[in-house]
Amino acid sequence: xxxxxxxxKPISPQTSTLLHLLLPRSSxxxxxLSQSNPNLxxxxxxxxxxxxxxxxxxxxxxxxxHARLLLSGFGSDTHLGTKLINLYSTTxxxxxxLQLFDKIPKRNLFVWNILIxxxxxxxxxxxxxxxxxxxxxxxxxxxxxxxxxxxxxxxxLSALETGRAVHDMAIRTRWVSDVFVGAGLIDMYAKCGCVxxxxxxxxxxxxxxxxxxxxxxGAYSQNGRPLEALVLFRExxxxxxxxxxxxxxxxxxxxxxSSNLKRGREIHGFSWRRGFGGNDNVKTxxxxxxxxxxxxxxxxxxxxxxxxxxxxxxxxxxxxxxxHGHADEALDLFDEMKEEGRVIPDHITFVGVLSACSNGGLLxxxxxxxxxxxxxxxxxxTVQHYTCMIDLLGHSGELEEAYELIQRMPMxxxxxxxxxxxxxxxxxxxxxxxxxALEKLxxxxxxxxxxxxxxSNIYAQVxxxxxxxxxxxxxxxxxxxxxxxxxxxxVKNKVYAFLVGDQSHPCSExxxxxxxxxxxxxxxxxxxVDTVPVFHDVxxxxxxxxxxxxxxxxxxxxxxxxxxxxxxxxxxxxxxxxEDCHGAIKFMSKIVEREIIIRDVNRYHHFKDV
DNA sequence: ATAGGGTTAG
Numbered sequence: 001x002x003x004x005x006x007x008x009k010p011i012s013p014q015t016s017t018l019l020h021l022l023l024p025r026s027s028x029x030x031x032x033l034s035q036s037n038p039n040l041x042x043x044x045x046x047x048x049x050x051x052x053x054x055x056x057x058x059x060x061x062x063x064x065x066h067a068r069l070l071l072s073g074f075g076s077d078t079h080l081g082t083k084l085i086n087l088y089s090t091t092x093x094x095x096x097x098l099q100l101f102d103k104i105p106k107r108n109l110f111v112w113n114i115l116i117x118x119x120x121x122x123x124x125x126x127x128x129x130x131x132x133x134x135x136x137x138x139x140x141x142x143x144x145x146x147x148x149x150x151x152x153x154x155x156x157l158s159a160l161e162t163g164r165a166v167h168d169m170a171i172r173t174r175w176v177s178d179v180f181v182g183a184g185l186i187d188m189y190a191k192c193g194c195v196x197x198x199x200x201x202x203x204x205x206x207x208x209x210x211x212x213x214x215x216x217x218g219a220y221s222q223n224g225r226p227l228e229a230l231v232l233f234r235e236x237x238x239x240x241x242x243x244x245x246x247x248x249x250x251x252x253x254x255x256x257x258s259s260n261l262k263r264g265r266e267i268h269g270f271s272w273r274r275g276f277g278g279n280d281n282v283k284t285x286x287x288x289x290x291x292x293x294x295x296x297x298x299x300x301x302x303x304x305x306x307x308x309x310x311x312x313x314x315x316x317x318x319x320x321x322x323x324h325g326h327a328d329e330a331l332d333l334f335d336e337m338k339e340e341g342r343v344i345p346d347h348i349t350f351v352g353v354l355s356a357c358s359n360g361g362l363l364x365x366x367x368x369x370x371x372x373x374x375x376x377x378x379x380x381x382t383v384q385h386y387t388c389m390i391d392l393l394g395h396s397g398e399l400e401e402a403y404e405l406i407q408r409m410p411m412x413x414x415x416x417x418x419x420x421x422x423x424x425x426x427x428x429x430x431x432x433x434x435x436x437a438l439e440k441l442x443x444x445x446x447x448x449x450x451x452x453x454x455x456s457n458i459y460a461q462v463x464x465x466x467x468x469x470x471x472x473x474x475x476x477x478x479x480x481x482x483x484x485x486x487x488x489x490x491v492k493n494k495v496y497a498f499l500v501g502d503q504s505h506p507c508s509e510x511x512x513x514x515x516x517x518x519x520x521x522x523x524x525x526x527x528x529v530d531t532v533p534v535f536h537d538v539x540x541x542x543x544x545x546x547x548x549x550x551x552x553x554x555x556x557x558x559x560x561x562x563x564x565x566x567x568x569x570x571x572x573x574x575x576x577x578x579e580d581c582h583g584a585i586k587f588m589s590k591i592v593e594r595e596i597i598i599r600d601v602n603r604y605h606h607f608k609d610v
Numbered sequence: 611a612t613a614g615g616g617t618t619a620g
Contacts, residue, residue: 052611086611113612148613183614214615221616249616256617285617315618351619384620416620 041080044069048083052090062087066096078106085111089118107138113145120152128153129162142169144178151184155191163188167201177206183215190219210236214246221254229254230263248276249285256289259572259599262493264289280306284313291320294570294597294604311343319352324604327360347379354388359603363396383409387416394424399433415444422451426458431467434458438471449480450575487551487573487598489559498554501546507558514557515548522587530580547580552598556585560592568595576600 047065051057066084074080081104088097094115101107101115112135119128132150135142142150147170154163167185170176176185182205189198202208202216213236220229233251237243243251248271255264268286276282283302290299303309303317314337321330334353337343350373357366370389373379386409393402402421406413418440425434438455445451452475459467475481488497496505505511519527529547552573559569577585577600589596589607596607 049611083611110611117612143612145612152614178614180614185614187615209614211615216615218615244615246616251616253617281617283617288618312618317618319618346618348619355619382620387620 040072041074041077044072044074044080045083048080048087051087052083057087057091059091059093062091062093063096066100076103076105078104078108082108082111086114089114092118092122094118094122107140109135109140109143109146112138112140113143113149116146116149116153120149120156123156125153125156125159129157129159132166136169141173142175143173144175144181147175147178147181148184151181151188155184155188158192160192160194163192176201177204179205179207179209179212182208183212186212186215186219190215190222193223195219195223195225210241210244210247213241214244214250217247217254218250221250221257224257226254226256226258230258243274245276245279245281248274248279248282252282252285252289256285256292259293260490260495261293261295261570262490264293278307280308280310280313284310284316287313287320288316291316291323292599294324294599296320296324296326309337309340309343311346311349314343315346315348315352318349318356322352322356322359325359325606327356327362330356331362331365345377347373347382347385350377350379351384351388354385354392358388358392358395361395363392363398366392383411383414383417386411386413387420390417391420391424394420395427397428399424399428399430403433403436413440415441415448418444419451422454426454426461429458429461431458431462431464446478447480449475449482452480453482483575485551485573485575487555487571489555489569489571491559491562496555496558498551498558500551501549502551502554505554505558507561510561511554511557514561515553518557518560518588518591519548521591522584525587525591527584527587530583547578550578550581552577552581553584556588556596560594565592566594568597570597570599572599574601576602577605 044065051061051065062084069075069077069080069084081100085097085100085104088094088100097115097118101111104111112131116128116131116135119125119131128150132142132146132153135146147166150166151163153159154166163185166188167176170181170185175181182201185201186198189195189201198216198219202212202219205212213232217229217232217236220226220232229251233243233247233254236247248267252264252267252271255267264286267289271277271279271282271286283306287299287303290296290302299317299320303313306313314333318330318333318337321327321333330353334345334349337345337349350369353369354366357363357369366389370381370385373381373385386405390402390405393399393405399421402424406417406421409417418437422434422437422441425431425437434455438451441448441451452471456468456471459465459471485500486497488495490496498505502508503512552571555571556569559567559571563569577598582605585596585598585605585607598605598607
């Protein structure tokens with residue numbers, strides 16, 4: 001019997017030399033092979049060892065070795081089998097790995113671990129969890145390697161219940177305070193949205209290292225708690241830990257969400273002082289931060305200084321332009337990206353350009369892009385792409401077409417889709433479709449007050465007060481309250497917040513006096529109060545009063561009286577800017593000759609009619 | 611023999 005190696009695929013010269021050295025001809029042609037041959041066993045073991053050091057190990061060599069091991073009667077040997085499984089799992093041959101695994105009678109923890117690792121990295125993630133449970137049923141106890149692997153699978157699936165069970169096991173096995181296990185648990189809880197559980201784990205980790213800090217800062221940042229992320233970052237630096245690129249990227253993204261340019265510039269400065277100024281990853285997060293802080297030009301400057309523009313960088317810049325309503329620039333940049341040809345647009349790029357079209361009212365451009373996404377880039381449109389299209393069609397007044405698209409889309413429309421339609425119905429005062437959209441929204445998000453408010457406003461716009469009252473009653477019955485409007489503005493390195501009708505500010509009197517003064521000038525310039533957006537069915541005078549104390553107006557008035565003439569104002573609001581304020585701020589901007597930017601829940605509104 | 615963290619949209 002001959003054992004010469006059959007070449008199915010050419011193997012790398014490196015591997016071929018290696019096999020030649022380790023397998024002298026004599027052993028290759030030997031005809032009496034069995035487990036009783038310790039030399040051969042040793043040979044196989046060494047070859048396996050050497051293959052492990054190759055990066056990447058040759059797939060075909062592994063299969064050949066496997067075949068020879070079986071022929072030599074070593075098929076069920078734990079030691080050799082383990083090594084082979086390890087090789088198979090690092091070369092993504094999970095099928096063979098699992099086959100071998102089933103044949104090994106004595107399975108040690110190491111084999112379970114590397115299999116769980118393979119499935120946690122490449123999926124199917126549920127298999128990793130099944131294997132973890134299998135390991136326990138088999139009578140083994142998970143160790144400090146098992147936990148990070150299985151937790152990665154839990155994170156990928158947002159499998160909170162399984163994650164909690166794993167956490168419980170980590171406590172019982174006393175691995176819970178280990179840095180690796182802790183980081184895995186923190187990340188799992190973060191991905192499941194349970195930041196406070198993550199914090200409990202964080203507080204219990206002994207000998208925290210930089211990764212554990214990063215994980216916890218990221219947990220806050222990814223779950224919309226930027227201030228806590230920053231507090232923890234300061235604590236980390238105060239404790240003498242040296243931040244890494246991952247720390248900076250996470251913290252900059254947290255600052256981006258906190259909408260505070262001063263903090264953003266501070267962290268930018270910090271990154272320079274600590275030697276991260278030239279790092280492309282940090283720069284990309286800065287592009288996003290500057291865009292979200294309302295300073296598109298600074299974002300663009302950082303973007304142009306990137307050594308290499310990767311897809312994330314392009315996306316951050318394109319989306320940054322889109323959210324500020326610079327539709328043409330966003331599309332130009334998209335063209336530039338295609339021309340440069342180094343990166344391929346992905347699904348996020350298309351969310352960016354489609355939303356740019358939506359903000360810019362570029363219906364035909366948007367239609368073309370939607371076609372392009374499927375035809376030229378073979379991207380499977382996601383529910384977000386459909387949402388963008390429905391938003392675009394809706395804004396452009398094509399409500400019927402938008403509704404048809406919802407009925408045609410291949411996946412189940414989510415709240416975002418119906419929300420886009422409802423919003424379009426509000427803009428174009430379409431009660432019938434608005435009712436359809438709200439009905440669906442109530443099914444999907446029964447406790448979101450904003451949806452009810454929107455429909456109520458549509459009724460109010462067309463004078464259907466009984467409809468508005470019906471929706472309001474429904475809200476009261478369900479115990480829902482409209483979120484209180486709040487706007488904030490940063491003046492001289494301090495953030496000031498204003499609620500609707502707020503009189504608590506020390507300068508309140510001056511603020512209202514300034515509003516009065518502006519209103520007089522606005523009316524002279526042709527401004528007429530549009531009372532329609534007011535929620536309640538009250539008389540006109542009262543409506544007028546409610547509109548004029550909207551939180552963004554208070555913030556703007558405060559900004560005007562407390563900054564030098566000509567200073568640009570950036571106001572952030574927790575809800576959407578109402579139509580009347582939109583019109584009023586145009587006049588204000590003109591009268592005081594200032595650029596005013598409002599960041600609301602959806603996008604940025606620029607008023608620059610100086 | 612095996613290990614944990616990061617940026618874009620929504």
